[in-house]
Amino acid sequence: MSAPVRGIIFDKDGTLFDFGTTWEAWAAAFLLNATDNDTVRATKIGHAIGFDLAKRKFRRDSLVIAGTAGEITDALLPHFPGMGRDAMLNMLNAEAEVAPQAEAVALAPFLQGLRRRGLALGVATNDAESPARAHLQGAGVVDLFDFVAGFDSGHGGKPAPGQLLAFCAQCGLEPVDVIMVGDSLHDLRAGRAAGMRTLGVLTGMASEADLAPLAETVLPDIGHIPAWLDQQGV
Incomplete structure (x- = not known):
């Protein structure tokens, strides 16, 4: 199980x-x-x-x-x-x-739905933390995350697992209880290195064939995660 x-x-x-x-x-x-x-x-x-x-x-x-x-x-x-x-x-x-951001799905209702499930949420990006927070603030969702880290936040960058392990430490989680979701091999390798389950999404530049070897499953976009969680009994 x-x-x-x-x-x-x-x-x-x-x-x-x-x-x-x-x-x-x-x-x-x-x-x-x-x-x-x-x-x-x-x-x-x-x-x-x-x-x-x-x-x-x-x-x-x-x-x-x-x-x-x-x-x-x-x-x-x-x-x-x-x-x-x-x-x-x-x-x-x-x-x-100030780069205009195109949300992969409507982020506010999507993230609010995950919060209602009792899930801790984090962001790990190879961008710097300041623009990352600006982008999340612009989408009106920064307060829905428990953790936001950029490559300059003191935990390193992906594919190393430092950001992901820092999320676990801050939220009191074990890596085995966390899903890493990303669109690149760097993301999935970081998740694997941290001991997490991994999901790939196709809203980046990588193909399903690229991501599948390192992902438990590959989804069209993050909007499919709630149905996947339902299948997991979450």
């Missing part, structure tokens, strides 16, 4: 929010703003982070999909001579905070 589900920790981008709708528009705007609308230079920099400016699309192997904001900063720095790492990271975080 499976352990009871007492908590769920979610990735943010590609899980709570649709990745392509949100971040492909952001990437195009960021690259053009950062290069003073020099499309040739913006296109070149885009290639360095796996983004096709002309098509407004990320490659499936793009660093941006699962990497931390720090890793993205390091990839961008060689293209901005004279800009320090802290300045670049601050610029990325400031741009990210």
Whole structure:
């Protein structure tokens, strides 16, 4: 028999929010703003982070999909001579905070339904914590989470399990009682490393075939989780 589900920790981008709708528009705007609308230079920099400016699309192997904001900063720095790492990271975080977010499903009623089941809820993202909280606040749901961690919150970033174990410690949960939900292999590997059950969702850039080997099941989006929980008797 499976352990009871007492908590769920979610990735943010590609899980709570649709990745392509949100971040492909952001990437195009960021690259053009950062290069003073020099499309040739913006296109070149885009290639360095796996983004096709002309098509407004990320490659499936793009660093941006699962990497931390720090890793993205390091990839961008060689293209901005004279800009320090802290300045670049601050610029990325400031741009990210105002990126328009497309909810994967209507988040408020979805999360309220999970709270009514008595579940602890958390967010573990490779984004920085400040823009993550801004995005959740913008959706009106930040107060529905017991725990929010970014790569800079002191627990490391995914695929390491530090954020997930910190959620368990804060909420008094055992990893075996928690579900990790994410759209990337980084998310699912972090969940496995933490000793959690894992669910994949298809609102990011990965396919079902990509996620299935590391997920208990792969769902179209997080809106299917309540029915899955019903099947588990939660």
